[in-house]
Amino acid sequence: MISDIILYSFLILGIALGILMNISKKFGKKSSKVLNMLVMISILDLIFFMAITAGEFISRYLSGGESLSLIYSIILYSFLPGIIGVLIALILLGGKNGK
Amino acid sequence: MENRFKEFIPPLSVFAIGLLIGLFIKLPMNYVEDIAIYWLYILLGLIGVVVGISARDILKTAIKGIKNGILLTISVFIGDIISGFIISFILKQSLNYALSISIGSGWYSLIGPFISIYNPYYGVIGFVSNLLREAYTLSLFPVFYSIFGIPSIAMGGATTMDTSLGIIIKYSGVKNSSSALIQGLIITIILPFILPFLITIR
Numbered sequence: 559m560i561s562d563i564i565l566y567s568f569l570i571l572g573i574a575l576g577i578l579m580n581i582s583k584k585f586g587k588k589s590s591k592v593l594n595m596l597v598m599i600s601i602l603d604l605i606f607f608m609a610i611t612a613g614e615f616i617s618r619y620l621s622g623g624e625s626l627s628l629i630y631s632i633i634l635y636s637f638l639p640g641i642i643g644v645l646i647a648l649i650l651l652g653g654k655n656g657k
Numbered sequence: 658m659e660n661r662f663k664e665f666i667p668p669l670s671v672f673a674i675g676l677l678i679g680l681f682i683k684l685p686m687n688y689v690e691d692i693a694i695y696w697l698y699i700l701l702g703l704i705g706v707v708v709g710i711s712a713r714d715i716l717k718t719a720i721k722g723i724k725n726g727i728l729l730t731i732s733v734f735i736g737d738i739i740s741g742f743i744i745s746f747i748l749k750q751s752l753n754y755a756l757s758i759s760i761g762s763g764w765y766s767l768i769g770p771f772i773s774i775y776n777p778y779y780g781v782i783g784f785v786s787n788l789l790r791e792a793y794t795l796s797l798f799p800v801f802y803s804i805f806g807i808p809s810i811a812m813g814g815a816t817t818m819d820t821s822l823g824i825i826i827k828y829s830g831v832k833n834s835s836s837a838l839i840q841g842l843i844i845t846i847i848l849p850f851i852l853p854f855l856i857t858i859r
Contacts, residue, residue: 576710607675639737639741642735642739
């Protein structure tokens with residue numbers, strides 16, 4: 559179970575650390591490279607474990623009698639809202655770079 | 658284009674491998690979910706450092722970011738509602754369930770349990786499809802951003818203030834962090850008030 563308090567404590571702690579590093583000018587090109595690499599590793603790990611969780615849930619409900627309609631529903635509900643949202647945002651924001 | 662293509666490969670392949678492992682290999686899911694949460698904590702801490710280092714740049718673009726964030730939120734809601742109508746029509750499902758699932762915006766931990774109270778079948782669809790929306794935002798955002806630019810933040814829905822914030826900042830730059838945070842925050846605040854109304858629509 560995600561704890562919002564812990565989650566945002568990490569974010570705030572990170573922001574404070576970043577500001578301190580910026581003020582003390584201890585942040586060079588090398589540190590920037592290391593930070594980028596760490597961010598990439600944690601993003602990929604998060605994607606990996608989220609995908610396992612999604613796959614496990616899908617497989618759990620695929621064995622039922624209504625599996626085909628379940629698959630159609632899951633595919634449509636997971637992809638369509640996001641894609642239509644992006645297209646509407648493209649119109650409202652007036653292009654790729656926003657207002 | 659070749660460099661961009663190289664950037665898309667890691668998130669997409671990691672997503673595909675993870676999905677296949679989840680589908681075909683039995684794993685202790687409690688541990689898998691816990692590990693995912695720990696990585697989320699680590700990622701948010703690291704993103705915090707990135708935001709803190711670029712605080713001056715973020716403040717410079719804050720007004721534009723807030724403006725874009727509000728427009729993105731409106732787009733997310735309009736997109737979700739239109740999708741609800743379309744899916745209800747295609748699959749001949751009740752409009753109240755279709756709208757409640759599609760407006761979930763990736764917030765699976767709210768949508769799944771909430772809809773299950775009324776109908777367990779739609780609860781499962783709501784949970785899995787919103788979980789998948791979050792997972793594909795994480796893996797497809799680099800591709801969408803290269804095609805659509807800032808509007809692609811809308812695909813993340815409510816998750817742009819936490820889970821997908823890292824990937825948004827990584828690929829679209831720290832200047833868009835305020836838009837993503839505003840979008841996620843507004844949806845997170847509004848959604849619990851809209852859902853009880855949507856579920857009663859006939």
